[in-house]
Amino acid sequence: MILRLKKKNRKNRPSRDELMPPEGVPLTLPIAGVGVRFGAQITDITITFVALVAVMILLAMLNITSPQTMIAIGALLFFLIRVPYYVLAELVWNGQTLGKRILKIKVVSHDGGPLTTHALVLRNMMKEAEVFLPATLVLMLDASSPLASLGALVWILICLLIPVFDRYRRRLGDMMAGTHVIHLPVPVLLKDLASEPRMISLNRKEFVFLSYQLDHYGAFELQTLEGLLRAQNTQPTSDGGAQRNKTIAAIVEKIRKKIGYANPVPPPDRLRFLQAFYKAQREHLEQRQLFGDRRENKHYANNGEDA
Amino acid sequence: MKDQDLMRSARFRKERETDWRRLETLVLAAEQRGLQHMDFAEARDLASLYRQATTSLSIAREISLDKALLGYLEALTARAYLCVYAPQERLGGVFHRFFAQSAPQAMRRSWPFLVLGFLCMGLGALAGYLLYFESPDWYYVFLPTELAGGRGPDATYESLRAVIYDEDPNSSGLGAFATYLFSHNTRIAIFVFGLGVFACAPAIILTFYNGLMLGAFYALHVDRGLGPDIAGWLSIHGVTELSAICIACAGGLKLGTALLFPGDFSRVASLRRAGRDAVKLALVAALMLLVAAFLEGFGRQLVQDMYMRFIIGWGIGALWLIWFVFGGRVQR
Numbered sequence: 001m002i003l004r005l006k007k008k009n010r011k012n013r014p015s016r017d018e019l020m021p022p023e024g025v026p027l028t029l030p031i032a033g034v035g036v037r038f039g040a041q042i043t044d045i046t047i048t049f050v051a052l053v054a055v056m057i058l059l060a061m062l063n064i065t066s067p068q069t070m071i072a073i074g075a076l077l078f079f080l081i082r083v084p085y086y087v088l089a090e091l092v093w094n095g096q097t098l099g100k101r102i103l104k105i106k107v108v109s110h111d112g113g114p115l116t117t118h119a120l121v122l123r124n125m126m127k128e129a130e131v132f133l134p135a136t137l138v139l140m141l142d143a144s145s146p147l148a149s150l151g152a153l154v155w156i157l158i159c160l161l162i163p164v165f166d167r168y169r170r171r172l173g174d175m176m177a178g179t180h181v182i183h184l185p186v187p188v189l190l191k192d193l194a195s196e197p198r199m200i201s202l203n204r205k206e207f208v209f210l211s212y213q214l215d216h217y218g219a220f221e222l223q224t225l226e227g228l229l230r231a232q233n234t235q236p237t238s239d240g241g242a243q244r245n246k247t248i249a250a251i252v253e254k255i256r257k258k259i260g261y262a263n264p265v266p267p268p269d270r271l272r273f274l275q276a277f278y279k280a281q282r283e284h285l286e287q288r289q290l291f292g293d294r295r296e297n298k299h300y301a302n303n304g305e306d307a
Numbered sequence: 308m309k310d311q312d313l314m315r316s317a318r319f320r321k322e323r324e325t326d327w328r329r330l331e332t333l334v335l336a337a338e339q340r341g342l343q344h345m346d347f348a349e350a351r352d353l354a355s356l357y358r359q360a361t362t363s364l365s366i367a368r369e370i371s372l373d374k375a376l377l378g379y380l381e382a383l384t385a386r387a388y389l390c391v392y393a394p395q396e397r398l399g400g401v402f403h404r405f406f407a408q409s410a411p412q413a414m415r416r417s418w419p420f421l422v423l424g425f426l427c428m429g430l431g432a433l434a435g436y437l438l439y440f441e442s443p444d445w446y447y448v449f450l451p452t453e454l455a456g457g458r459g460p461d462a463t464y465e466s467l468r469a470v471i472y473d474e475d476p477n478s479s480g481l482g483a484f485a486t487y488l489f490s491h492n493t494r495i496a497i498f499v500f501g502l503g504v505f506a507c508a509p510a511i512i513l514t515f516y517n518g519l520m521l522g523a524f525y526a527l528h529v530d531r532g533l534g535p536d537i538a539g540w541l542s543i544h545g546v547t548e549l550s551a552i553c554i555a556c557a558g559g560l561k562l563g564t565a566l567l568f569p570g571d572f573s574r575v576a577s578l579r580r581a582g583r584d585a586v587k588l589a590l591v592a593a594l595m596l597l598v599a600a601f602l603e604g605f606g607r608q609l610v611q612d613m614y615m616r617f618i619i620g621w622g623i624g625a626l627w628l629i630w631f632v633f634g635g636r637v638q639r
Contacts, residue, residue: 019385021392025361027385091401094393106389114392117401122586129501175575176582184389185382187331189324190375195317223374230375282372283314290315290370 016167019182020112029182032105034163037181043099048082055081075136082132086124091117100181110168110178119177126173130159193229194279207276213259214284218295222285225278232271248274316371323363327380330356330387337390357387405590411634413587414554417561424556427511428549431518432525439526449516449523464531492517492548496555496596500589503559504566504578510559517552539613542620543606548599550627551592558588595627 018026055077056070089097095107095115107123109115134152163169168180228251232244245267252270255261255277265273285295294300313321333353337345345353364380371377414421438445495517502509521541528537565581566574602623610616 021361021388023358023361023388025365025384027364027388028381029385088398091394091396091398094389108389109392115394117394117396118583118586120394121590122582125586125589129497133497176579178579185385187379187382187386189327189379192317192320192373192376194373195313195321219372222372226374279314282316285372286314286316286370289372 019108022112029108029185031169032181032183034169036103036105036183037163037169040097040099040103040105043102044086044097047098048078048085051081052078083124083128086127087121090120090124095120104184105181106184107179108182110180115179119179123171123173123177123179126171126176130172131156190230193226193275194282207273209259209261209277209280211284213261214281216259216298217281218297218300219285220297222278222281225274225281229274229278316367316373316376319366319370320373320376323359326356326359327363327383330360331383334383334386334390338386342390342393342395353387354391357384357391360384360387405587406634408635410587410591411631413584414591414631417557417584417588420557420560420564421554423560424514424553427514427556428518428521428553431515432522433518435519435522436526437522438519439523439530443527443530446523446527449519464533468533468536492552492596496552496592499552500555500559500592503556503561503563505563507560507563507567510556510563514552514556521549536613539616539620543610543616544599544602544620546620546624547595547602547627550624551595551599554588554595555592558585558592561585561588598623
């Protein structure tokens with residue numbers, strides 16, 4: 001019973017991609033996975049490391065340091081380059097380091113507000129504590145103190161595993177700072193199929209659908225049809241033409257049978273038929289939706305009984 | 308095709324499409340050039356068009372089943388949201404606010420934890436001092452051999468004095484500075500802060516232990532009649548450095564108590580609240596460690612006079628104190 005209740009709750013909670021801005025209209029910002037974030041991190045480490053090597057070569061040429069202290073100076077310089085780099089890059093580029101810019105991901109505030117300086121400083125300082133400092137420990141204390149190295153290694157592993165199990169893929173630092181990382185969405189506006197001019201063909205009457213014929217499908221089927229019609233505008237592959245015609249024919253037959261459309265559709269009119277059906281169906285469904293009758297898919301009639 | 312022939316959702320789209328396109332170009336401009344470099348008119352339009360687009364999105368979700376339109380509006384509003392709510396602070400402003408206001412204010416707010424931190428270190432030092440005079444063997448218990456650098460209870464007056472007044476420094480300057488930063492005390496400070504989250508105990512124990520070492524080390528030199536000399540040797544950087552460890556300890560304690568006694572908040576929320584000040588304490592401690600590294604790397608070898616060492620060490624300590632006590636006061 002409790003288990004079922006929990007399951008229900010899990011189903012009912014809002015999607016993890018949803019972010020609520022102060023305007024109160026939930027936005028969809030897909031969460032960035034562990035893989036892409038790891039990629040961005042590797043890119044950033046490479047960038048900072050290249051900067052470090054450049055400075056080290058400069059120091060070596062100026063002959064300021066002795067070779068014995070080179071490693072210590074390198075570790076120090078890496079620290080001094082790395083820490084400001086992350087914080088300042090995310091401050092200046094609104095939550096993006098160079099690696100994040102290349103991979104098109106971005107830090108956002110978990111509660112939908114603006115990113116604060118405090119949050120960015122905290123999440124990047126925690127990165128030091130989570131990964132870099134234990135990593136330096138592992139590299140510096142070798143055989144002499146295996147216990148400390150092992151402890152540091154376990155610590156790193158735990159910190160790397162936390163995002164895998166978190167729903168929003170947050171690091172420890174993300175949780176403390178109240179942030180998470182998202183994919184940048186790309187806005188592309190396609191043409192509206194419903195406002196396209198009808199395909200004109202002579203001596204043919206228009207397809208007319210009656211309202212009972214439009215009660216069979218819901219929004220999901222409509223949008224699948226939309227995807228199919230959009231795909232028709234692209235160039236067919238060399239052997240795809242015949243295959244595509246066959247698919248269209250099958251779909252037209254299926255729709256005709258389902259909605260009880262008596263007249264046969266001749267092959268040249270098939271696309272025209274689908275387009276007309278799309279338009280009529282969409283108009284009908286949008287009309288129903290305005291009256292509070294939202295039809296998610298073709299099983300909309302059965303859903304009422306479950307609830 | 309005339310407007311009358313279109314269905315409602317298509318008309319809705321047609322009426323607003325130009326605004327959305329304009330918003331799209333504005334968002335691109337803001338992302339590339341930054342909000343600061345946009346015209347007044349552009350920035351104003353960006354904000355108002357963004358709010359229109361959110362309204363459009365919530366209407367479209369109700370009246371339209373056009374997947375292309377919904378997807379576009381979702382992406383466009385999300386991008387515009389990210390632009391409009393970008394952090395609007397200049398870097399100079401961030402630094403200025405930290406030094407002039409937030410750091411000293413955070414220090415003053417967390418004075419009970421600071422007192423606790425200094426108390427841990429002080430009691431440790433006292434205990435170490437007294438224990439050494441009870442039996443010098445305690446020295447070996449407290450100080451790891453690599454840290455002592457050959458300075459043990461067997462060392463002679465001359466050898467101890469030679470370390471304090473290093474006449475021929477061959478490892479000075481940048482090299483010493485760098486090796487120092489990754490040496491013992493920095494690591495202690497980091498652990499003291501980080502481990503505070505685990506219910507305070509590790510932070511207190513580590514700070515106390517650090518005090519024990521200090522006390523025993525000092526007692527050894529007092530025993531050889533080098534008391535004032537070692538005090539000078541330690542103060543030139545130690546005032547800053549040991550304070551940094553105590554401040555890091557205070558930050559760790561703050562996190563730990565937030566976890567132990569969350570009050571009316573959930574533990575995560577309480578940790579987040581305490582984090583605001585604790586991070587500032589950690590930054591202050593890091594800054595002090597950096598200054599201490601400079602003092603140890605350069606100052607200690609260059610300044611060989613005992614009184615000068617006292618003056619520099621405690622003078623800089625007084626400067627820190629002035630910053631913490633008087634910085635960021637709001638004038639009424």
